[in-house]
Amino acid sequence: MSGEEEIRRLGKTILEILEKFGELELENVEIEAEELVLNILPTLARPPAAPGVSLEELTLETVPFEIPREEFPGEIVEVQIGATKSEGGSRKKVIKIGGEKAPPFYRFDYPMKNKPVVSMDVFDYPIRLPKPIRQHFEDVLEDPIAWAKKALEFEPDLITLHLISTSPEYGDKSPKEAAKLVEEIYQQIKDVPIIIGGSGDNKKDPLVLEAAAEVIEGERTALSTASLANDYARIARAAVEYGHNVIALSFIDFPGAKELNNRLMGEGLPKDRIIMDPTSAAVGYGYQYAFSVFERIRLAALKGEELLQMPISGGITNAWAAREAWLSQKKAPEWGPPEYRGPLWEATTGIGLMLAGCDLLMMLHPAAVKIVKTIRDFLISDKKAEVSMFYNWVSMKV
């Protein structure tokens, strides 16, 4: 072996090491690396770009395309919401979410085990709703059970009852009173699982959710929500004791989401009883932070982060914080009718986050629910694309 080759090979080894350790090692070996560059360059050289060949001389080669599949070591747990009679509950239908082995809708990696589901929000207080939504529920705002029945007409996969009347702002109802309503709604509506939510009051929610959990023992509802800002331990213990799931709320906070899951499991709550809500935001109002935290959480989970391998839930209803969703045509004539704008905003936010990993979408507007479900079903179906019709768009007369 010639001396020159020797040096070249040595140079290569050093470079490999440098690359392996990245910039960390750089300072110590900077000079060496610099000196070696000239020797090494020839071996690193890429083939020169081919000079242009005349198109006339070319023919189409067959170029096989290998599907760039990726195997991920991690897997999302499957969470069941609702329990049938034989399982100790009273639901005619249960919902399963999670179980993914690939990023959302990367069917070429892995088909999705369970489809994302849509829940419709019901409130136990005649909350002020934006007009495009209010008009659909005007007659049932005072009666949560009638409201829930009405919501079911729009065929969501499940519903969520938010016990906001327990908040001091909306009447300060006692946990006991709230639990009574929970019992009643479970008796009157058996077709779908019903998620139970608090009012968002950090002091009251653990008490309210605990009381609710007790009266529907065994129904495997999801208690919404536990967070690091409330007595999550109490909620977790209630879920364990009465056989429910917990929705774990964090605030666009990747480490915070992990920490909360860890603590909930520390209270004895099994991993497959946790759903994460990393906080949603409307398009135009911080959507990108929600989008990216969803994507980060899901990718980290697939890459093996055990503390994040839970399904994701999103309060898509947050879309209505966007004034683009509700501002009247009088105030924003250039935006067009809010009857379209509103549901489109909610559907866009929901579908957008579904593509980022949202498994459970909590929604409000019937049309938005319809669109999201339609798109979801389009994405789940195995039907193949009709390639032959494709170019029709060029010559269509619209």
Place this chain on the structure above:
Amino acid sequence: MSERVKPLDVYRLLPGTNCKECGYDSCMAFAYKLIQREAKLEQCKPLFTDPKYESARKKLEELLTPPVRPVVIGVGDNAVTIGGEEVMYRHELTFYNPTVFAIDVHDEMPEDELIARVKRISEFKIERVGQVYRLDAIAVRCTSGNPAKFAECVRKVVENSQLPLILCSLDPKVLEAGLEVAKERKPLIYAATKDNWKEVGKLAQKYNVPVVVSAPGDISTLKSIVRAFMKAGIKEIVLDPGTFFGEGQLADTLDIFTMIRRAAIEKGDKELGWPLLGIPAVVWAGKDGASLSEAEKIELAFMESILCSMLIERFADILIIHTLDTWSLLAPLTLRQDIYTDPRIHPAVEPGLKKLGNPNEWSPVLVTCNFAITYHLVRNDVEGKADAWLLVVDTGGINVESAVAGGTMTADSIAEAMKEAGLEKVVKHRAIIIPGLAARLKGELEDATGWDVHVGPRDSAGIPEFLRKSYWVREGVYGVKSPSENAPVVLTSSNIKEHYSLRVPLAEANVSAWIVVLGTKGKTLEEAIKDGEVSGDAVAQCLDRTGIANLVKHRKLIVSEDLKDLASDIASKTGWEVAVGPKEPEKMVDFVKNFKI
């Protein structure tokens, strides 16, 4: 996983002299900036002037070319760059070139309709929190099959718009006719397929324009055409793998787009390392515009809008869109803006007290969080319409609703921010306005600070109106310095300045008293009297409603000189003895202080 170029890869190709000509202290520092795309290779002058670096420079150029190569459509100020992306997930770095929105027209549209549409596309503009959304390009479709007709249409478009163009036809003759008219504009041509690739490729070469390679649902064929084009030295290619909408078809579309992007970025596939064209307009394919009902059109517009947004999230670099209604475009335009925001910029602004307009010591104080988007919305909504102070609370860059739920915006954290800002010195009143979404903090904040807490609107758009229509002291009784049942009672208006210019000095002078606020809806006594809204009856009702009679043993009411003429009427209607004090607040403080019950 994604293999990004490392600084070291770049560093070892740089001259290594640390000559600082690039404006950085060392070649290594410059290498870092190149990778962050914060510096341009041209800044390293030696690379371009000294022939001995020529081969290194070429390698650097190659190395720094992003895995999805950039393609420029159009010329001059209106030119758009598509592609140039390096990652699949924005949190890994950032996305660079926002998806281009191209709107279609076709060559059989009546002339007036065509021109109106072209103008609307070119002038389309939505202003949103300091940002302006526009449409970026026009796609001219040939529906006539007639080259002359197409050329005529392209000519009208060129005459009426400066926007970049996409010429769409599968017939090379049609494309050439269009190119003859529009060649100066460097349009993108659509499309080279397995049937016409040679002719269309030659057009791309002859006119030096970017070209779409199209192979619907067939990545293999896509690659083979691209391979041939690259061999032929064609430098600007856009990929059309087909956009399909409907059951299962949509899933295929997402799969194909995602596979192509993953192959380009994570597997280093150069043939697929070109920008992707998505065609939401396909939802209209097979429809006859004339026979569509209004309801059908709306449904299609809904679906097209959703398809735009999905394709933006799934790597499309340019879209051809049919619907031109703002309501349908607003959502995907906004989503594009969101997705292409640089995630390396933290979404928090500096907390503290800020000025909205030119506030003074009597201006209202608004509270918000330090989430940048909320902050800019509030600023945008209020500035120019009202002068106010904005107290930005450090919520860790989280919005109000989440900050209240997550415990970073609490009564204590607001109280703390008030103290830190020295608010007591900045304003002479003691009223603070919290966001409607933080309404639940009102009671606790009043207890923690002793200030009057007003709950503002839930959406900051409502702030100017709120300030005009409901920002004043609420009718009621306010105790100063824990007054006893023998403390004096003073009547004031609900006007912020009039009320607090008595109440605050009273407290500062350590005078105990009750202040009864008359509901004048923000008017001063003088104004309310002038408008005939103050009378003995009005005051009597006010005393009744506030229940002051239960709080004190005496029946003596101090009023300012403004009410001099009404004093006897007030006395007779209320049954209280009325003492007329001075008009000036400073003198009134002394008057109250020395008042004998």
